[in-house]
Amino acid sequence: MAIPPVAALSAAEPAAPARPGSPRTAVGAALVLTGTAAVLYGAFGAGKEDARAVIGVGAALTLAGAIGLIPLLSRPFVALLRPLLIRVNPVHGDLAARNTVRDPRRTGATAAALAIALTLASGLSVLGVSATQYLDGATTRDLTGDYLVKTAPGVRGLAPATAGLLGKLPGASYSPLNQSTQYRIGGVSSVLTGVDPAAIGRLLRCEVTEGSLDSLAQDKIAVADFKARANGWKVGRSLPLKRLGKEGEVTIGAIYRAADQQSNLLPSVTAPDSLVARYDSAPNTDAIVVATAGGPGRAAFAGITKALGDNPALSVLDKEAIRAEDTSGIDNQLNVFYALLGMALVIAAPGIANTLAMSVLERRKEIGTLRAIGLDRAGVARMIRMEALLVGALGAAVGTVMGIFTGWALGRTLQESVVGHALVVPWGRLALGVLLALAGALLASLWPARRAARVDIPAATAAQ
Numbered sequence: 241m242a243i244p245p246v247a248a249l250s251a252a253e254p255a256a257p258a259r260p261g262s263p264r265t266a267v268g269a270a271l272v273l274t275g276t277a278a279v280l281y282g283a284f285g286a287g288k289e290d291a292r293a294v295i296g297v298g299a300a301l302t303l304a305g306a307i308g309l310i311p312l313l314s315r316p317f318v319a320l321l322r323p324l325l326i327r328v329n330p331v332h333g334d335l336a337a338r339n340t341v342r343d344p345r346r347t348g349a350t351a352a353a354l355a356i357a358l359t360l361a362s363g364l365s366v367l368g369v370s371a372t373q374y375l376d377g378a379t380t381r382d383l384t385g386d387y388l389v390k391t392a393p394g395v396r397g398l399a400p401a402t403a404g405l406l407g408k409l410p411g412a413s414y415s416p417l418n419q420s421t422q423y424r425i426g427g428v429s430s431v432l433t434g435v436d437p438a439a440i441g442r443l444l445r446c447e448v449t450e451g452s453l454d455s456l457a458q459d460k461i462a463v464a465d466f467k468a469r470a471n472g473w474k475v476g477r478s479l480p481l482k483r484l485g486k487e488g489e490v491t492i493g494a495i496y497r498a499a500d501q502q503s504n505l506l507p508s509v510t511a512p513d514s515l516v517a518r519y520d521s522a523p524n525t526d527a528i529v530v531a532t533a534g535g536p537g538r539a540a541f542a543g544i545t546k547a548l549g550d551n552p553a554l555s556v557l558d559k560e561a562i563r564a565e566d567t568s569g570i571d572n573q574l575n576v577f578y579a580l581l582g583m584a585l586v587i588a589a590p591g592i593a594n595t596l597a598m599s600v601l602e603r604r605k606e607i608g609t610l611r612a613i614g615l616d617r618a619g620v621a622r623m624i625r626m627e628a629l630l631v632g633a634l635g636a637a638v639g640t641v642m643g644i645f646t647g648w649a650l651g652r653t654l655q656e657s658v659v660g661h662a663l664v665v666p667w668g669r670l671a672l673g674v675l676l677a678l679a680g681a682l683l684a685s686l687w688p689a690r691r692a693a694r695v696d697i698p699a700a701t702a703a704q
Contacts, residue, residue: 268308275301279645283652291653299646303359306638310348310355315341317634325626332619335610336626339599347631350588350595354635354677355642357584361673362643363650364577369666370651385413385443386536387544388557389528398525402554408547411533413439417507418523420516425461425490425509426479428471432461433507434516434523443529446496446510451475455493462510464498483519490515585676588635589684592628596688600624600695607695617693624689625682632681636674644670 278298282291318341325333340347389406391398403416418434437456446453449465456462463473473479473492481488490511498508516523532540536558544556557565600607607620615623644665651663 264308265312268305268312271301271305272309273305275299275303275305279649283649292650295646295649295653299359299363299642299649302645303356303642306642307348307352307355310351310634310638311344313638314344314347314351314634317637318630321630321633325630329622329626331615332623332626335623336630339603339623340627340630343599346595346598347634350591351631351635351638353584353588353591354632354681355639357588358636358639358673358677359642359646360584361577362640362670363646364643365666365669365673366644366647366663367650369669370647370664373664382445383443383529383559383562384445385529385531386540386558387530387532388562389530389544389548390526390555390557391553398528398554400522400525402525402548403528405547405549406528406530406544409530409532409543412530412544413442414528414530415439415443416513416525416528418513418516418525419507420483420520420523422483423509423519424482426471426473428467430467430509431507432509432511432516434511434513437512439531440510440529442531446494448494448496451492451494453494453496456510456512458493459512459515460491460493461515462494462496463492464508465495466498467508468492468495481519486519488519582676585680589680592631592681592684593687595631596624596628596685597691599627600688600692604695607692611695620695621689621693624692625685628681628685628688629678632678633674636677639677640670640674 275298279295279302280298282294282298318337322333322337325337327333389398389402398416403414406412406414415436416434420432420434423430423432435456437453440456441453446462448462451462453462468474473495475492475495478489478491481490530544532543534540541556541558548554548556555561611617611620648663
């Protein structure tokens with residue numbers, strides 16, 4: 241009794257519109273609210289160990305809820321883009337906008353695949369670019385020397401005599417970073433990095449918050465702020481030191497800002513190399529920082545390489561090379577995820593094509609009528625392509641917003657522990673992702689559009 245008489249004359253059964261009060265909408269709204277609350281709690285309130293897990297669960301719930309709400313979101317989204325479509329093409333744009341919201345559930349289900357793909361790609365892009373920018377800034381900020389001498393990939397540790405070879409360079413300053421393990425300082429497990437107190441101030445920029453790096457020349461140690469804060473250490477405090485049966489005492493002479501992780505350039509505990517030598521006769525030399533008299537350049541690079549004996553087991557890296565080395569892993573991972581995005585678009589394309597093909601089949605009489613009153617084949621094809629672009633834009637918009645939100649939340653968990661880490665939104669990459677989604681939707685529409693353009697007018701208009 242609820243079927244309208246006019247609808248009964250149509251070959252296709254009308255789709256039930258998405259309503260704000262439907263169970264699907266209620267469940268979707270509940271998931272979005274719960275997931276958003278979980279993500280915000282993970283970003284601001286959860287402990288460091290649990291934050292990322294909470295954000296991951298919250299993001300999954302939010303995405304699931306957003307997919308459930310896409311049918312409801314399709315109407316306002318299409319209404320927002322409709323003026324633009326009408327301006328581009330008044331007739332075909334208006335028809336495409338009306339047809340897209342005719343079956344919101346089908347439109348939402350089709351856009352969901354693109355939304356999931358764009359959520360993953362956008363979130364990982366935000367995280368990856370933010371991490372790359374942090375590493376880039378950390379290198380620029382922390383390294384004031386010109387070059388870093390390291391072993392080539394696959395070779396472990398520099399020979400103890402390597403640093404002495406650089407004494408042949410006139411006017412150069414250098415310091416090996418001698419890492420020594422198995423210490424207990426004040427009862428806390430620690431790793432010491434020995435440096436040359438006379439040269440380190442020229443080679444590395446340390447933001448000292450208490451004391452002075454000059455204290456290294458007095459056989460004192462410098463401690464990263466996070467380690468001092470965690471153990472309640474202050475400048476001037478003397479601490480017992482133990483290593484493999486050897487015992488002694490060290491005094492904190494400086495506290496500096498550093499990331500909450502072990503780093504070759506800004507370690508958690510920096511000590512004069514003479515102190516390290518008393519407890520460890522063979523520390524592991526990770527790298528040598530070098531500053532040349534005339535600054536970086538071809539001549540300086542050639543001079544360092546020659547001083548090291550043109551050793552193929554050694555790499556001489558300037559700041560650009562260090563950046564490339566530090567960020568290569570992140571870039572490679574992002575490329576893998578972008579490849580997965582391409583696969584997701586390939587998977588989503590048949591869904592878009594199938595949705596449009598079903599729509600064309602159900603609207604054969606309507607399309608035949610439009611053709612009979614003057615809409616040519618090119619116009620019909622253009623209308624179908626615009627419908628596909630609207631579906632692609634809907635999925636891309638939902639996915640991009642979700643990805644930025646998730647990437648921000650995960651990045652927020654790093655800001656308190658990693659000095660200098662900040663959110664970077666890669667608008668160019670996000671725009672490229674949206675363009676790829678639209679291109680995929682457009683390609684998926686080619687066959688349905690061709691089929692719609694070839695609808696037989698007499699047969700279609702005679703169909704009941």
